[in-house]
Amino acid sequence: MNAHLRKAVASLAACAAASGSALAQPPEPTALIDHQHCMFCHTVDKPFLAPSFRQIADRYRDQPHASAMLEAKLRHGGKAHWGDMSMPLPAERGGPLSAEDAHTLVQWVLSQ
Structure with a gap:
């Protein structure tokens, strides 16, 4: 995640915490x-x-x-947890994914 996006997500979290409300949904990556x-x-x-x-x-x-498990699955692929289709290896999906980018994707998915 770039520094600008990280600051935006941190600002949203701080605003939500200050107002006592639930965290706002992070922006779609x-x-x-x-x-x-x-x-x-x-x-x-x-x-x-x-x-x-x-x-x-x-x-x-x-x-x-779950977050750590899903992040690892994104970064390394993995066996099927839903039906017969497994998560493809990163090379089959667009290339390697950093731990930070995997975390960003997983947090966004879990916010749905």
């Missing part, structure tokens, strides 16, 4: 989604070749270690 070809298999709200981002959020949002 469009460039990362496009670079990783996420929409080839996922959509925001309906299953396609893989579960929707909302389905993923509903399943994992409240699980304590």
Whole structure:
């Protein structure tokens, strides 16, 4: 995540915390989604070749270690947790993904 986006997300979190409300939904990381070809298999709200981002959020949002597991799956690929389709290797999706970018994507998905 670039420094500008990181500051924007931190500002949103600080505003929400100061107002006593729930955290605002982070902005969609469009460039990362496009670079990783996420929409080839996922959509925001309906299953396609893989579960929707909302389905993923509903399943994992409240699980304590889900973020780390999902980030690792994004960075390294992994076995299927939904049906028969596994998460493709990064080389098949657009190239390597940094830990920071994986975290950004996962936090956005879990906010759906």
